[in-house]
Amino acid sequence: MAGSWWMSCRRFSTGFTTCGLSETLRCFIGRSPYSPASSTGRPFLSSAAGKEKKPLFPAQIHSKASHLIPSGIRHRSSLLYPTLQSCSCRTTHSDAKLRDPFTLAQKDLTSLYDDIKKELFVAKTELNYLCDYYFDGRGKAIRPIIVVLMARAMNIHSNRAGDLLPGQRTIAMISEMIHTASLVHDDVIDGSDERRGKRSINEVWGEKKAILAGDFILSAATKALARIGNCAVVKVLSQVIEDLVRGEFMQLGSKENENERFKHYLEKTYKKTASLMAHSCKAVSILVNSDPEVHEIAYQYGKNVGIAFQLVDDVLDFTSGAEQLGKPAAADLKLGLATGPVLFACQQFPELHAMIMRRFSSKGDVDRAWQYVLQSDGVQQTTYLAQRYCEEAIKQISRLQPSAERDALIRLTEIVLNRNK
Amino acid sequence: MFPAPASRLTRLGSVSFRGLRCLSLFSSSDSSTTWSKVVSDAEKIVGYPTSFMSLRCLLSDELSNVAMHVRKLVGTQHPLLNTARGFVYDSKNNLQMRGLIVLLLSKAAGPSHASSDLLPQDMISGIYPSQRNLAEITELIHTAFLVHRGIVNLKEWTDSDGPLKDMEFGNKMAVLSGDFLLANACTGLAELNDTKVVELISSAIGDLVQGIYYESSCSAEESLCEGVDVASWEDQTFLSHGALLAKSCQAAMQLAKHDRDAQRQAYLYGKHLSLGHKLNSDLQPFVKSRLGEMTLFSLSAAPVVFHRQIIGNERWHQQLEEARTLRNQLDYTKLLAAVKSEKGVSSAVDLCRYHSNRALEAIQAFPSSEARSALENIASAVTKF
Numbered sequence A: 001m002a003g004s005w006w007m008s009c010r011r012f013s014t015g016f017t018t019c020g021l022s023e024t025l026r027c028f029i030g031r032s033p034y035s036p037a038s039s040t041g042r043p044f045l046s047s048a049a050g051k052e053k054k055p056l057f058p059a060q061i062h063s064k065a066s067h068l069i070p071s072g073i074r075h076r077s078s079l080l081y082p083t084l085q086s087c088s089c090r091t092t093h094s095d096a097k098l099r100d101p102f103t104l105a106q107k108d109l110t111s112l113y114d115d116i117k118k119e120l121f122v123a124k125t126e127l128n129y130l131c132d133y134y135f136d137g138r139g140k141a142i143r144p145i146i147v148v149l150m151a152r153a154m155n156i157h158s159n160r161a162g163d164l165l166p167g168q169r170t171i172a173m174i175s176e177m178i179h180t181a182s183l184v185h186d187d188v189i190d191g192s193d194e195r196r197g198k199r200s201i202n203e204v205w206g207e208k209k210a211i212l213a214g215d216f217i218l219s220a221a222t223k224a225l226a227r228i229g230n231c232a233v234v235k236v237l238s239q240v241i242e243d244l245v246r247g248e249f250m251q252l253g254s255k256e257n258e259n260e261r262f263k264h265y266l267e268k269t270y271k272k273t274a275s276l277m278a279h280s281c282k283a284v285s286i287l288v289n290s291d292p293e294v295h296e297i298a299y300q301y302g303k304n305v306g307i308a309f310q311l312v313d314d315v316l317d318f319t320s321g322a323e324q325l326g327k328p329a330a331a332d333l334k335l336g337l338a339t340g341p342v343l344f345a346c347q348q349f350p351e352l353h354a355m356i357m358r359r360f361s362s363k364g365d366v367d368r369a370w371q372y373v374l375q376s377d378g379v380q381q382t383t384y385l386a387q388r389y390c391e392e393a394i395k396q397i398s399r400l401q402p403s404a405e406r407d408a409l410i411r412l413t414e415i416v417l418n419r420n421k
Numbered sequence B: 001m002f003p004a005p006a007s008r009l010t011r012l013g014s015v016s017f018r019g020l021r022c023l024s025l026f027s028s029s030d031s032s033t034t035w036s037k038v039v040s041d042a043e044k045i046v047g048y049p050t051s052f053m054s055l056r057c058l059l060s061d062e063l064s065n066v067a068m069h070v071r072k073l074v075g076t077q078h079p080l081l082n083t084a085r086g087f088v089y090d091s092k093n094n095l096q097m098r099g100l101i102v103l104l105l106s107k108a109a110g111p112s113h114a115s116s117d118l119l120p121q122d123m124i125s126g127i128y129p130s131q132r133n134l135a136e137i138t139e140l141i142h143t144a145f146l147v148h149r150g151i152v153n154l155k156e157w158t159d160s161d162g163p164l165k166d167m168e169f170g171n172k173m174a175v176l177s178g179d180f181l182l183a184n185a186c187t188g189l190a191e192l193n194d195t196k197v198v199e200l201i202s203s204a205i206g207d208l209v210q211g212i213y214y215e216s217s218c219s220a221e222e223s224l225c226e227g228v229d230v231a232s233w234e235d236q237t238f239l240s241h242g243a244l245l246a247k248s249c250q251a252a253m254q255l256a257k258h259d260r261d262a263q264r265q266a267y268l269y270g271k272h273l274s275l276g277h278k279l280n281s282d283l284q285p286f287v288k289s290r291l292g293e294m295t296l297f298s299l300s301a302a303p304v305v306f307h308r309q310i311i312g313n314e315r316w317h318q319q320l321e322e323a324r325t326l327r328n329q330l331d332y333t334k335l336l337a338a339v340k341s342e343k344g345v346s347s348a349v350d351l352c353r354y355h356s357n358r359a360l361e362a363i364q365a366f367p368s369s370e371a372r373s374a375l376e377n378i379a380s381a382v383t384k385f
Helices: A005-013 A020-028 A057-066 A072-080 A082-086 A088-092 A101-109 A112-119 A125-132 A142-157 A166-190 A201-205 A207-228 A231-250 A258-286 A292-319 A340-348 A351-357 A365-375 A378-397 A404-418 B004-024 B030-046 B061-073 B079-089 B097-109 B129-149 B164-191 B195-220 B230-255 B260-288 B302-311 B313-322 B332-340 B344-363 B370-381
Strands: none
Touching: A101 A142, A101 A166, A101 A404, A112 A166, A112 A207, A125 A207, A125 B195, A142 A166, A142 A258, A142 A292, A142 A404, A166 A201, A166 A207, A166 A231, A166 A258, A166 B164, A201 A207, A207 A231, A207 B129, A207 B164, A207 B195, A231 A258, A231 B061, A231 B164, A231 B195, A258 A292, A258 A340, A292 A340, A292 A365, A292 A378, A292 A404, A340 A351, A340 A365, A340 A378, A351 A365, A365 A378, A378 A404, B030 B097, B030 B370, B061 B079, B061 B164, B079 B129, B079 B164, B097 B129, B097 B230, B097 B260, B097 B370, B129 B164, B129 B195, B129 B230, B164 B195, B195 B230, B230 B260, B230 B302, B260 B302, B260 B332, B260 B344, B260 B370, B302 B313, B302 B332, B302 B344, B313 B332, B332 B344, B344 B370
16 A cells, blocks of 8 residues: 555645645545535535645644643634634635634523433432433533534524524433443443542442443433434434444454554544534434435534544643543553554654554553654644544535534634643 | 441342342243243244344454453453353343243234234234344343443452452453443334334333342442332332333334233233242242252342341341351351241242232233233243242
8 A cells, every 4th residue: 555544644744745635534534425525516615625725734733733732822812723714614704703602502501401410310319419420510511512503503504593493402412411421431441530520430439330320321311312203313323322332342452554553543533432423413404404415514514523523632632731631641541542643653653563552551651652652743643633624524514504503613623623621 | 237248248149149040940940841841832933043132233243352352251250251151051041031022922912903004914923023123122131231230349349359450351341242232222223213112112221220220239238228118129120120021012012003002011011020020030049948058049039028028127137147157147048047937938929929910911901822822821930939
């Protein structure tokens, strides 16, 4: 194989080749029967296609790299982030008022946690307490935010009023419940004793009750899902549950071959993180629109943002302090997981290969790997890749009719890229 | 209230008791031959061999991966090992009993009269494909929770029990494989294209979790089981052992668009049969034990609950103290004798007969057929000891 796609990604970002990237990335980003990057029928982006491929990127990489050290400044400057300003889809609607996605989504999410607690109500008080434990309003609730924004954007696109349909509101709730249920199980699998700044359920109540609490949250989510009464929606979201488990299984194994390893990593990322966002977005679109091409836009947005979200998460595992992320730094390495930054770093430091294969289990592996990653441009490469996924997400969502919510979803990609926790 | 060693023993006791429960109905004596015959006769009626568990799921990379890993657990004390063994050695009778009953009920209820989408010619041996899938799903869920029941609390594990690492690993495998089975059940449910069925089965999963949660609180801290009377024992047992079958039976009727009454009777059959079955297995150590044989039983088994209610908490604690050995463990033989000396056992037998009869009543709502007689035989078999 003459240079894997991600190796060309590497070359590209260091400024040598410019043509290989869009081709190779297209294999991963946004491959769909309806909307490949090269598709001609893009109603709102027709002038943008060529422009996007122009080599703006090396500059971005550098500006990006300088922002990698976590700082308060980065957060504020994200409002004027140059990448997205130069992005064509933004300029087409430059008059559209930029609105903060969090504020915009808020009105639909005021009762989110109360609604979830109602779903989880059981007579047994201790089980109740366990299930409510993480729905304390301290989570980012990024999934429900995306879902309600997508729902409103879809409703407007489908020539309706923006207001949420009851089923769409339920899907926002379910997305957070499924996510939380999987966190509870992940903490048992990983033996984590902390989550969102507090002791994990398994740490306080033991592994067995934690697993049961996770199962209970999941059952409450599928019950709520069934009550929406739409078979297609049930199918779409039950796929997520399967993906989450398959993703967790993928995390058990590692691949010898580097190219396969990266593919494996991205597929795992899709299954563990992006599938939930992608399918929840798709589900809210199904409830209001019957056009599969429209469903695909929703799906692709969620998928691309989801992968970007996880890539940034993996970067933060190296760059963020423990207090910001709510979990210890280098947590992934300690769990034996080789994420994006390590896989990229392995290109520069082949010494990492053996460590990856033994899952950083020898003494000193974690520290050495950490050093290699920071010396390499693995962090930049991963961030860069996340940016590409966000661009694809923007491209997809821009095919919808303009609305404040659609623009908020575009804005949200910046927040995903620039978050420091 | 009780010192740690005692509760540890109860915990281990309840583990082996569970193993016992899986096998008890079918071991050695008359009752087991009755049961085996009833079950194997019934299997012929539904037209398929006993392997209801979705092949797609069993043959998946994920589960073969787990199977490979579980081998590493051989020699450790992780409960997953026993559960896995159970699949191999006892896959015939008990594990797939729920699926079998769902199929028999489907067949007994017959073809749909209400829906034009369901064609009689789609039926295989008188059962719709969707009902067969449901039977598989019921088994997947049941198995998933057998696996999740065996998660070990790591903090309760001491070095003398074996290396902690093995337990961590066993837990990881148990969480993943249980989740995998559940996830497959979810996608399978979605494929049934009936959101009412999805809702029913989801609520059954919720019930099951609540029941198991209670069960595990109970075995971990005996004090929580204080004041459990027979009525609440029945409520809890319905959650942990009855809801899944009852709701699956109801869902099988829903899939064939049978009316509310048929659904109700199917639900009742599933409910009472499960309770009768559980009482039967709880009773085994009390009706079977021979002299000099060490018998373990759970302190939340039905005869003990009856016994406690009859003699009162004070005397019960006295008996517990009397049965405590010097090494602070419970002498189960002594305790067994104490329970047998009162009416706890016969009350539990009566309750078992009551549930068996209620199940028999419910099944009369369906027309007489080979499948119905098989269901009757099964309901009668739970009162054979």
